[in-house]
Amino acid sequence: MQPQNTAAASKQSLIVRGLTLIALVxxxxxxxxxxxxVALTAPNYPEDAFPDGIRIHFSFTGVENGCSTAPKTSRLMTETFQEDLGSQKERYNPILEAQKKQKTDVNKNAEALDCVHEMNTINHYVGMHPIGIGAPVERQVSRYIFGFFGVMLLGFAMAKRKARLTVMAIGFAAVAAWMVGELFVMGKLQSYAEYYMGEAGAFFNEPERIAEWGSMLKSVTTGVAVGLMAAMAVVWVGVWKIRGFxxxxxxxxxxxxxxxxxxxAGWLWFFGHNLHPWGAFTVKPFMPTVFGVGKVAQFSTYSYPYWGYLLVVLMSLCLLLATLLRRKQMREGTAE
Incomplete structure (x- = not known):
């Protein structure tokens, strides 16, 4: 190989490695x-008190409260609001407050509404199960899948097959040991199954049915863990035996x-098409809005990507570009 070609190949390898590591980060x-x-708005949730609506955030690890700001309203309204949530605090008295010598920030102790709980409360009236029971297997194995992908990317960053196989063997063994140790040896799967069954019975408590769900959760998670380890073996052998793999x-x-x-989208379909008959109101099965604005009864629903999704899109673009460059290298014989 000519020195000029060698320099060009080395530069391409650095670019591929850089794009891959950026994607990993x-x-x-x-x-x-x-x-x-996702957010819900309705006339009974005025914007001045609920500037975010009833908002929740989905991630690869579960669902979280999206109402991060305190209601923009008076202290009297704020404390009434907090009392409704069960907060233990003194009732605001405007006469006594006026007699205080020092002024205080009347909103300093205000707390945001727990929108996950609030949305669950709203949804259960139409028979919808708590949001927390969605994607239970995915939430348990997502970190190991990300570890699996991370090892794949570290292997891809290696231009030579021997180095790639070595990195992948060590990485896959570490991820497998982490997964087995955490889920089964330390008992995290059993603990999560118990938590899951408690969440599932928050509004519609059917012990026998929920016990079946808990058993299914453990069985499916175990199957996915075994499948993930099998996938690691298949990927390693594929890279070893097949050049373009x-x-x-x-x-x-x-x-x-x-x-x-x-x-x-699949879990939204599940929630909208598995309404419990014990709901206070009867509605036909429906598909919640995946992207955009929708309408359910008096509620307007909003569902949009957040900044975490932008990160995975940027990651995807980096990896697609790196794949094209590596494919070019393999055609030219400068990478294995």
Missing amino acids: LMIGAYFSPTWW SLLLAFVPALLPIFFVIDY
Whole structure:
């Protein structure tokens, strides 16, 4: 190989490695970031008291409260609001307050509404199950899947097959040991199953049915864990035996934005089509809004990507570009 070609190949390898490592950092950041947000608004939730509406954030680890700001209203309204939530605090008395010598920030102790709980309360009236029971297997194994993808990306960053196989063997063994140790040896799967059954019975407590769900959760999670370890073995052997297989090390993680939307939409379908008959109001099965604005009874629903989803999209673009460059290298014989 000519020196000029060698320099060009080395430069391409650095670019591929750089794009892959950037994608890895973006993927890690996305895992800990809110990926999608959903909000409900209605006349009984005025904007001055609920500036965010009833808002929640979805991520790869579960669902979180999206109401991060205190209600923009008077102290009397704030404290009344907090009392309704069960907060133990002194009732505001405007006469006694006026007699105080020192002025205080009347909103300093205000707390945001727990919108996950509030949305669950709203939804249960139409027979919808608590949001917390959604994607239970995904929430348990997502960190190991991200670890799996992370090892794949580290392997892809290696231009030589021997180095790639070594990195992947060590990485896959570490992820498998982490998964087995945490889920089964330390009993995290059993603990989560108990938590899950408690959440499932928050509004519609059917012990026998919920026990079946808990048992299914443990069985499916175990199956996914075994499948993930099998996938590690298949990927390692594929990279070892098939030259072009290594391109999948970056291409599969690049599909993460699509995987998320498919899983998210699937669980929305589950919630909208598995309404419990014990709900106070009867509505026909429906598909909640995946993207955009929708309408359910007097509620307007909003569902949009959040900044965590932007991270996975940027990650995907980096990996697709890195895949094309590596494919070019393999055609030219400058990468294995």
